[in-house]
Amino acid sequence: MQAPINRRNWLKYSSLAAIGLGVRVPTMGNEEGVLKSYGAASGLVNLSSNENPYGIAPLAKEAIMNLLGEANRYQYNIASLQTLKKEIADLHKVDVKQVLLTPGSGEALGLLPRHFSKGNLVTAFPTFGILPTTAKKMGTKVIEVPLTADKKHDLGAMLAAINSETALVYVCNPANPSSTMLKPDALKSFCIEASKKAVVVIDEAYIDFLEAPDNESMVGLIDKNPNIIVVNTFSKVHAMAGLRVGFVIGNPTYIKALEDNYFARAQFGMSVLSMTAAQASMKDKAHQKMSIAKNEIARTYGYNELKKLGINCIPSYTNFLFFPLGNYAGNFAEDMLKKNIFLRSDTYYGEKWARASVGTLEEMQQFISVMKETWKG
Ligand SMILES: Cc1ncc(COP(=O)(O)O)c(C=O)c1O
Known part of the structure; x- marks a missing residue:
């Protein structure tokens, strides 16, 4: 023991x-x-995992309570849950055949490098670790491209690093741990070019923290550029990290192939309580707005205070701060x-660098x- x-x-x-x-x-x-x-x-003030400190949406709580009596059932036996994929598809204006549900997007980030493993991976360094770490464990060569001086993805250098052996490209936007974002036009051009040579995975875990027009998803490119895949999660703005709901949006052929590799249509990894919470949370716009607004207040406070201490914190577009330790x-x-x-x-x-999640204002104080x-x- x-x-x-x-x-x-x-x-x-x-x-x-x-x-x-x-x-x-x-x-x-x-x-x-x-x-x-x-x-x-x-x-303990836990600023380690970029969780949303405001809790799940009231509508999600209510939905979980209402479905508790059916937790003895598999998800495919509960009619109301069968529309979750369609609801996600509708929100992102894609066909339901373009959506794969996973228990957290981390699961998808582990699945993708196992599936697209015949060639190298091009990604930034540092970046969110699950996809590159899994690729390395698979024996895949990982080409890591340093961030620019202002800690953004170096899209030019990444494009130059893609070669005839590249199977997969991974970009996390907004980026973890560096908290920066790429302008949609620059990222779109990159995605279009890179996807001519390899499958491009865009991780949009933190996209809801961006304001329009910067919050444009790369999902809109998939129709014409079928090598682009987008991964997203309910763990951040929806505050459902412990409930584990993520999803992949891609062209129907890739989604079917990934699905066949992953419990087929049974969506066996998905919990019924998590699925109902995700359905309800999408409807609870007020809770999402509240999280985003409070995050911004606490983030601005933290950023300004770090600056007052002489720390050159990177301007953050996420729910965490990234700063150099000199x-x-x-x-x-x-x-x-x-x-x-x-x-x-x-x-x-x-x-040396540090990353601190943006907690509540009190936690930041x-x-x-x-x-x-x-x-x-
Ligand atoms: C960039 C990024 N992608 C994906 C994830 C995984 O999220 P989850 O597995 O909770 O959906 C995280 C978690 O912090 C993240 O920072």
Whole structure:
């Protein structure tokens, strides 16, 4: 049996490097010790995973309560859930045959490099880790293109890195961990060019934090450019990280092939309570608006306060902040965790960086007050 884990020896446990920055953090299992030391009850401010701190939509809660009595059923035996794919398809103006549901988009990001594995992968570094990490585990060559000085994807360099052996290209927009975004026109041109040579996956997990016209999805390109695939999630603006609902939009041939590789039409990975929550959450526009508005207030506060400390935080278009640690001596994330602030830090090309999720305004105030004690400039 595993020994109980407390906050002090958390850092000895397994790495979540695959899903973000590389600081060693605990597996979030059911270990009693983790649960005891985790969450607001212990005073821990968890800014580690870009979760939405405002909770799931009231309509989603109600939908879960209403469906609890049917949780003994598989999803394919509940008529009302059969329209979820169609509702997602309608929202994104595509055909239902173009949608694959997965339990969280992380599942899709693991599936795609397994499916499109005959050739190399071109992606940015740093970027969100699941897809490139899975590709590496498959033995796929991963060509990592550094971000530009202002921490955006270097689309020109990425295009130049694609060669006749490239099977897959991955772009996360807005980007994790760097929090930057690409203008739709630039990304569209890139997608069109790159998709002539390889399958291009655009991860739009944070797109709902963008304002119009920057929030234009690449889904609109799929019709004419069938090598483009878009991945999205209910974990961020919809606050459903623990419920695990993600989806892939692509051309019907790819979606059918992916589906055949993944429980076929049974959508066996999907939980009935999560599916009903997703249906309801799409209707709860007020809750989405509230999350976005509060995120912006807390983000602006955090950004401005970091700037006042002399930290050159990258302007964020997401629900997290990415900032350089300069000559900070020691392990920043470990030092912050000792003060009850749970965030990530890592070193890229010899430079130290940190990523802190945007929590509630109160959580950001706690974070900043600890930063004032910790940061020596
Ligand atoms: C860019 C990006 N894509 C995908 C995911 C995975 O989200 P989920 O598996 O919860 O849908 C995350 C999670 O933080 C993310 O940051």
